[in-house]
Amino acid sequence: MNDSLHASGHASGHETAPSTTHDVAIIGGGLSGGLIALALHQARPEFRIALIEGGKTLGGNHRWSWFSSDLSEAGRALLSSFRKAGWDEGYDVRFPKYQRNLKTGYRSLSSVDFHERLSRMLPEGTLYLGRRATAIDARGVDLDDGTRINARTVIDCRSFTTSEHLNGGWQVFLGRHMKLEEAHGVERPIIMDATVEQLAPHGNGGAYRFVYVLPLGAHDVFVEDTYYADDPQLDRSALSSRIDAYARSNGWKDSAILGHESGVLPVLTGGNFPAYQDEVRIEGVAIAGARGGFVHPLTSYTMPMAVENALAIAKEADLPGPQLAAMMESRARTHWRKTGFYRLLGRFLFFAAKPERRVNVFQRFYGLREGLIERFYAARSTGFDRVRVLWGDPPVSIPRAMTAMFKRGKPLKPEKTA
Template sequence: MSDSQFDVVIVGGGLAGGLTALALHRARPEFRIALIEAGRSLGGNHRWSWFDSDLSEDGRALLSGFRQTGWNGGYDVQFPKYRRTLGTAYRSMASHDFHEGLTRELPASAIMLERKAISLDARGVDLIGGERLDARAVIDCRSFQPSPHLSGGWQVFFGRHMRLAEPHGLERPIIMDATVDQLAPHGNGAAYRFVYTLPLGAHDVFVEDTYYADDPVLDRAALSARIDQYARAHGWQDNAIVGHEAGVLPVLTGGDFRAYQAEIRIPGVAAAGARGGFTHPLTSYTMCAAVENALIIAEEADLTGPQLAALMEARARRHWRRTAYYRLLARFLFFAAEPDKRVKVFQRFYKLRQGLIERFYAARSRPLDKLRVLWGEPPVSIPSAILAMFKRGAPLRPDTQTEKKKA
């Protein structure tokens, strides 16, 4: 096999692409794999967090080689009417630890950084500069592609890792502090907003300001100022900034998924990750699907490229059907609840049983779970909820994701 010939070429070195490469390498170490990433490091600039209950034993084993921060004592949520501690173990991993874990385990020849793919096909990948990588199978793990065939709202976030002069005193993560005001930071009205806090060490804390809004504008200056305000309110005055992350993620309320698949399809190329449609519609969560897909691809490593592409398309369609309930809840959130009252939806949800909440985040809600979420005194009016069932939301067009620039 020549230097430009591979068994599998994976385009996109984020969570889905990196885990797929790792699972393939562990299952078939004799395979020649290429993991292509346009950036300077694998994983970009992100932090991924998940519940321990989200993953199978095989899934936990896949992640075992990465440095993680864990809280076996559970996590807290805070709302205007109550505070609650839930006992589910929680895990978090930074992208630099993801990068280090992959570079430690994968062959050096498998990782191609700062190499941008300009075209993919069933037989290989063309890179900027004219280089061609031939492959038996090609997997597209690039980022989500906004599309007019999908509709919904947005989850906007800005996070900061701070190192404090004095201990912060937190014992557990606060994955949702919704006691903060519910105004959108860019001045376009209200939104469901919460602050997410991870105690990464005695002096290290990660604080992220997140909100669900109709408008995808990311105003870094406003969100950064809100984190400053939150830190001051908790007495975290003297701090050094270790890192930060920011992003805009889709919250799916509906769409024509087959039309979306036709739009992104490259004949004979398997699509995985968020681009392939493997996200939680309401939370934008990708860890469960990324792990499951990586393990499946490794198990089916002998398939040809077109066979693998067909397998992943079928899995994506099943995922879309299986997550219809969460798109319904997203419609209730965006179309039945007034923006400044959306906090009531989550405030009611987090009073439910711990097991139900665990299954919800893993997109494995049982029929009785689904009934229980909707049963009882609703946080939105019945007429509004009925109307929301038939709405789909604004198309997620490629030009809708914007970032407010500094003046």
């Protein structure tokens, strides 16, 4: 999400700035902020909502994907108006030892369609695009043009911020949307093609690498090269060359490039979450989205959490801002507690498996029962699921796994960029 918003503590100079009054002000027009605005509008159409986004469009430059089983009936209803790509025949995975088709339906939503639909569904005057927040407090938001947006409730939905209080590794990716001259012949999404070379191109000693493929049309295909790496280095040239090679290996010749997507996402292996909450908290302001900790620690999936938070906030729309802030902090702590198992698996991945052999962890996992895999991605693994993931022929040595259980990992400190 291209929020490009900067928060400080309490605002000052409100008396001389022009102001507008809203029921709810949402800072950050990415997936979480946009869905909260939509859910609030549908539940309380009389509310005046301000959705503030530093970029020129909602959602930045992203593609969000999820399994059809990830969402509740109410969640599917919330997304029903968006134009989505969908595959009811399931998806494929490919590993050195096997290939498998899993029957769970798959869905994908582009930020272009996200922006277009929300722009139509939300009332005129809701969107504040290309506007940066210079100060945020429980009573409203100051924008960079001097406008003061007063609000009964303020919700912070900006991007995840790295922190010394959180530990882990990184998921690095570059995606390319291509229109081919000839039909590509891919019938279903390929969620993981791990038959590709496992040495990372940025020279950090190796990484788990896979290619993600979405057949968006007979001639349209989205190809993303992804790494689970120890360092957050995004080498666009190397990743682009890998995509070129993958396209050639599939016989996909000259094509028009319709767009790119890239990112570096944290893979959480542990940390002091209360200290992180203290770090990002603005008193009386609710926090949602990745900034609030609402992500899958291992896969970085956000759609199920974003949908459920949007529905929960809409249900409690009449709560005063500070009470909503307390509710969201409690939800975040519950989410952190419930997802401890996935952080443990992240420690196994990064600290027990040698980088070039991390593929074995996923190769074993995708050989398990389909329902277990579905629940895993939605962060709803049962007790039996957890035992089954850990039991049996382990993809890493027992001594290394035992040692990894007690490692913290590198702090996810802010990285300086050129």
